[in-house]
Amino acid sequence: MHSFLELDQLCHNCACQRENVICQLAWLLFRKGLTSRPFPSGGEPVTGGIKTLSVPGDSSPVGSEDKGNIKEVPNLQGYEMTIWQLPSMLLVFISSVSPHPHHLFEYDELSQYVDSHQEEYVQTLRDWVAVESDSSDVLRRPDCHRMMDMTAEKLQAMGGKVELVDIGVQELPDGKTVALPKVVTAQFGNDPSKQTVCVYGHVDVQPAKLEDGWTTEPYNLTDINGNLYGRGASDNKAPVLAWIHTVEVYQALSIDLPVNVKFIIEGMEETGSNGLDAMIVAQRDTFFSDVDYIIISDCGWLSRRPALTYGTRGNCYFFAEVEGPKQDLHSGVYGGTVIEPMTDLIGILDTLISPSGKILIPGIREAVASLSDEEWKMYQDIEFDIESFKSKIGVSQLMYSNKVDLLAHRWRYPTVTIHGIEGGFSGPGSKTVIPAKVIAKFSIRQVPNMDPAVVKKQVTDYLNSVFAKRKSPNKLKVTMIIGAKPWLADTKHPLYEAGKAAVKRVFNVEPDLIREGGTIPIAKTFEDVTGKSIIMMPIGGFDDGLHSQNEKMSRYNYIEGTKLFIAYLHEVAHLKKD
Numbered sequence: 139m140h141s142f143l144e145l146d147q148l149c150h151n152c153a154c155q156r157e158n159v160i161c162q163l164a165w166l167l168f169r170k171g172l173t174s175r176p177f178p179s180g181g182e183p184v185t186g187g188i189k190t191l192s193v194p195g196d197s198s199p200v201g202s203e204d205k206g207n208i209k210e211v212p213n214l215q216g217y218e219m220t221i222w223q224l225p226s227m228l229l230v231f232i233s234s235v236s237p238h239p240h241h242l243f244e245y246d247e248l249s250q251y252v253d254s255h256q257e258e259y260v261q262t263l264r265d266w267v268a269v270e271s272d273s274s275d276v277l278r279r280p281d282c283h284r285m286m287d288m289t290a291e292k293l294q295a296m297g298g299k300v301e302l303v304d305i306g307v308q309e310l311p312d313g314k315t316v317a318l319p320k321v322v323t324a325q326f327g328n329d330p331s332k333q334t335v336c337v338y339g340h341v342d343v344q345p346a347k348l349e350d351g352w353t354t355e356p357y358n359l360t361d362i363n364g365n366l367y368g369r370g371a372s373d374n375k376a377p378v379l380a381w382i383h384t385v386e387v388y389q390a391l392s393i394d395l396p397v398n399v400k401f402i403i404e405g406m407e408e409t410g411s412n413g414l415d416a417m418i419v420a421q422r423d424t425f426f427s428d429v430d431y432i433i434i435s436d437c438g439w440l441s442r443r444p445a446l447t448y449g450t451r452g453n454c455y456f457f458a459e460v461e462g463p464k465q466d467l468h469s470g471v472y473g474g475t476v477i478e479p480m481t482d483l484i485g486i487l488d489t490l491i492s493p494s495g496k497i498l499i500p501g502i503r504e505a506v507a508s509l510s511d512e513e514w515k516m517y518q519d520i521e522f523d524i525e526s527f528k529s530k531i532g533v534s535q536l537m538y539s540n541k542v543d544l545l546a547h548r549w550r551y552p553t554v555t556i557h558g559i560e561g562g563f564s565g566p567g568s569k570t571v572i573p574a575k576v577i578a579k580f581s582i583r584q585v586p587n588m589d590p591a592v593v594k595k596q597v598t599d600y601l602n603s604v605f606a607k608r609k610s611p612n613k614l615k616v617t618m619i620i621g622a623k624p625w626l627a628d629t630k631h632p633l634y635e636a637g638k639a640a641v642k643r644v645f646n647v648e649p650d651l652i653r654e655g656g657t658i659p660i661a662k663t664f665e666d667v668t669g670k671s672i673i674m675m676p677i678g679g680f681d682d683g684l685h686s687q688n689e690k691m692s693r694y695n696y697i698e699g700t701k702l703f704i705a706y707l708h709e710v711a712h713l714k715k716d
């Protein structure tokens with residue numbers, strides 16, 4: 139009786155990655171239980187094993203030694219079978235020589251491997267979360283560089299063809315420059331007969347401090363009741379790792395990857411993917427030349443039901459700076475005599491959006507694509523519980539009270555958010571100061587058919603005109619620091635059919651087809667520059683708290699998500715090349 143490992147070893151010896159029919163047969167016999175169990179009592183063995191078998195055109199049957207023209211296969215002791223096992227063996231053999239080279243799918247084995255290695259996966263996530271790779275804080279840039287190195291080392295250790303691509307420097311508002319984190323590219327397999335997918339992800343994170351209200355240390359991954367709390371756990375370190383584990387699992391079981399897999403992992407997504415557009419343009423005819431599809435898992439489900447994402451909003455992120463006196467002033471001594479920068483700033487910010495959520499900047503609402511009947515119907519059919527949404531975020535009232543309006547305003551209408559004001563007093567206690575210079579940070583989420591270049595002008599012109607009416611002696615400077623476009627896919631593309639099949643296999647449900655209110659700044663560039671189709675396949679939970687306190691990734695989503703990716707590669711392998 140042969141063990142799993144022995145069979146695997148036999149296959150390894152000929153290095154055929156189970157392309158060889160003999161290896162496939164041996165594997166399938168084992169899989170079907172035809173070689174791993176003792177004879178049933180009273181069963182008559184019909185053969186002592188397969189002795190020799192030559193396969194036309196095949197140079198290396200399992201464990202063979204080449205002796206002139208005769209290929210000998212060692213006597214595979216233990217492949218004994220009974221007469222009653224013959225028909226199923228024949229079926230197995232016929233299926234193994236069918237013309238499709240990647241027809242085998244050992245999902246159960248792959249999935250069991252994932253289950254039995256989950257502690258390792260959690261530990262790797264812990265190591266990654268421990269790196270404070272906050273791309274918005276230049277003081278943390280060394281951590282971002284370290285994070286990229288760790289990513290490259292991991293992929294390198296797996297035998298990938300890895301490169302750390304230098305994408306230049308970032309210009310800071312004071313005119314200084316700082317090196318951008320390098321971009322990691324990697325490649326596993328380059329079989330021209332297979333599809334090639336490119337997985338994009340990022341390993342930088344949003345800022346997080348314990349004093350922001352986290353209940354656990356943000357950079358110390360903490361498992362509470364199966365939820366793994368830590369900054370970047372869901373956005374986007376666990377999903378990137380889940381893709382890496384996917385390749386690892388195939389490798390560990392010596393199962394040939396059904397598609398070639400490339401990775402492009404960056405470290406500046408949270409601040410708008412600086413430098414990445416240029417890198418993609420530069421590598422269009424090299425790294426991207428053989429890529430068939432791009433897969434992104436940097437988003438989350440809408441509910442407990444798995445989802446496929448077909449749209450993201452873009453983002454235009456602005457700084458509005460108002461500068462007045464040459465230094466901060468005592469509000470008792472000078473209050474009432476100077477025109478305060480903060481008052482000016484709050485005044486102009488208040489003209490961006492009405493209390494009912496109507497954007498007041500001329501031209502913005504007019505550009506928005508109108509909601510089609512088909513879309514309305516799609517939103518209507520999605521299960522979305524307004525009450526649990528409200529209770530999850532802890533509010534008693536939302537901007538809209540019906541599902542379609544809420545989903546539409548979350549996914550496919552623009553919105554203005556005021557994030558904060560730099561320079562104003564924000565510490566605990568009560569400082570009586572007039573801040574001399576204040577900088578508001580606000581952003582406008584972009585949707586089809588808005589254009590960031592146009593929005594930049596609309597916002598700048600509008601704020602300048604509103605400010606002018608105040609007749610203030612202070613100075614206003616408006617800068618757009620991120621201009622990321624929205625992205626929208628065709629859900630009828632075969633990539634989505636493949637996605638549905640993979641979700642069905644792993645979760646036994648149909649996925650929701652959803653859009654994402656957040657932004658993946660590089661998505662549209664990928665599509666425009668490479669001309670390739672994108673699918674977004676989230677594994678994050680609906681309640682992961684991205685960018686917020688107590689961000690988490692559940693073990694369930696991390697582990698089942700890895701299985702989803704395994705299943706998805708199998709489905710993609712069966713797509714016709716574009």
Ligand SMILES: C[C@H](N)C(=O)N[C@@H](Cc1c[nH]cn1)C(=O)O
Nearest residue numbers: 373407408409410436453656657
């Ligand atoms: C959806 C993704 N996980 C994400 O959170 N992206 C960020 C990217 C961004 C946009 N502007 C600045 N950074 C987001 O949507 O906020």
